[in-house]
Structures are given as structure tokens and as C-alpha cells.
Amino acid sequence: MKITLVQFAPRLNRSNLEYICDVITKHIGKSDLIVFPELALNGYLLQDKLYEDAFELEELKVLEELSKDIDIVVGGAIKDKKVFRNTALYFSAGKLLSKHFKVHLPNYGMFEEARYFEAGDIFESFISKFGKVSMLVCEDLWHKSVHQDLIEENPDIIIALVASPARGFSDDGLEIEKKWYSIIETVASECKAKVIFVNRVGFEDGLGFWGGSCVLDEDAKSLVKLQHYKNDIKTITI
Numbered sequence: 001m002k003i004t005l006v007q008f009a010p011r012l013n014r015s016n017l018e019y020i021c022d023v024i025t026k027h028i029g030k031s032d033l034i035v036f037p038e039l040a041l042n043g044y045l046l047q048d049k050l051y052e053d054a055f056e057l058e059e060l061k062v063l064e065e066l067s068k069d070i071d072i073v074v075g076g077a078i079k080d081k082k083v084f085r086n087t088a089l090y091f092s093a094g095k096l097l098s099k100h101f102k103v104h105l106p107n108y109g110m111f112e113e114a115r116y117f118e119a120g121d122i123f124e125s126f127i128s129k130f131g132k133v134s135m136l137v138c139e140d141l142w143h144k145s146v147h148q149d150l151i152e153e154n155p156d157i158i159i160a161l162v163a164s165p166a167r168g169f170s171d172d173g174l175e176i177e178k179k180w181y182s183i184i185e186t187v188a189s190e191c192k193a194k195v196i197f198v199n200r201v202g203f204e205d206g207l208g209f210w211g212g213s214c215v216l217d218e219d220a221k222s223l224v225k226l227q228h229y230k231n232d233i234k235t236i237t238i
Helices: 014-026 047-053 055-065 138-142 144-153 175-191
Strands: 003-005 033-036 071-080 082-092 095-101 125-128 129-138 157-162 196-200 201-203 206-211 214-216 224-225 232-237
Touching: 003 014, 003 196, 003 214, 014 033, 014 055, 055 071, 055 082, 055 095, 071 157, 082 125, 082 129, 082 157, 095 125, 095 129, 129 138, 129 144, 138 144, 138 157, 138 175, 144 175, 157 175, 175 196, 175 214, 224 232
Parallel strands: 003 033, 033 071, 129 157, 157 196
Antiparallel strands: 003 232, 071 082, 082 095, 125 129, 196 214, 201 206, 214 224
């Protein structure tokens, strides 16, 4: 199985869909699964732009079509009836196979997600052609109750879509990076599952996103790690 991680800096507008489709097209025949970060379709600090830029699922038929040749995981702001959801989407075999609405919306410090998004209320897995998959979005993984849910679900692959700003600079590295890697290493070990962690890069209104996307095996060993702060695309065979 070949997995492609796409670590990039989404713009705060709808043009990301064109870029995402271009990257996917270039990897057809070269990869089996391609994964983009949290809110890749829209950018992170949407605020009131959410009302203009959120996507209806019907507007993403192009991703359904592309998924006939490659499985696609992408994060986006999705309009769900009268509310907006921070969503992870999994497209496969020409259809939307599964979606996860972010459950734990941060609303402290630099984060205001709960002001604009409606939270999801469930964690569930689904069967893909590569085995049982669980998808989560960023803050979801910081909650021990979610770890217990994952253990009970017993997935083969855990996909985490992330938009983590850099913070906690020190002489021996980035504190937020250490915390994130500790979390995903714990989850990989607890669940005996592969973990695909895709974090964005770029800057939005003073926030700088650090990247460092990676894939861990069932023993929490890193199989690949992408660069810090830079657009980076890598394909790995597992």
C-alpha cells in the first residue's frame, strides 16, 4: 500500500480545491491513498468567511470522481443543513465512503472554533479497501476518552488531520511537537494501529503552522517524517 502525505499551506478561500485536485491527479497510479490536513479545503481562520466559503457536499463531486482511481482523505468546512462542521472526508471508489465531524472544538486562547462550528458527537470506524479506519480531527486526539473509544473500535489505520500552530519554543525543540508525537505514539501503541498524522504549514493572522507530518507503525515507530514549516509531499510504501 502506498500512502501520500500532502503537507501544504491552504489559502483562506475556495481556490484550495483546485490545488488539491491537481495534486491528486498527479498521484493517480503512483499512490493508493492520499491525505490532506485539517480544513485543507478552506484554510483555518475562516471566522465569518465560513458563511461564504464552506462547501456543500454536492460541490465536491470532483473528489468523488477522482476517488475512482485513488482513495482521498481531506479536511474541510462543510455546511450540514443549517450548521457548519469541521469535517474529515474519506472518498473511495467514486463515492464519499465516510465522514467525521470534529467532536472536540477548541475555544480558548488563539482558538475560536466553537464560535463558528457545530461539534460532532460520535467516533466510529469504517471498512476501507485497506482495512478498518478511524478518522479524527486535531483536538479530538487530546482527550483520553477518545483513546478509549479507539481501543474499543480496534482500527487498522488511524488518520489524524491537524492544523497545529507552533508554540512553546525552547532550546531543545518545539514543545507542541513533542506533545503531539507523544500522543500519536501512545495511540499507535494502545491500538496496535498505523497512524497517519498530517499537519499543515503556512501562516494565518500571526499563527505559524509547523508541519512535521508523519506515519507511525503499530509499534509507534516513525516510518516517514516531513519537513518543518515547508510545503512537503511524500509517498511511502507500508
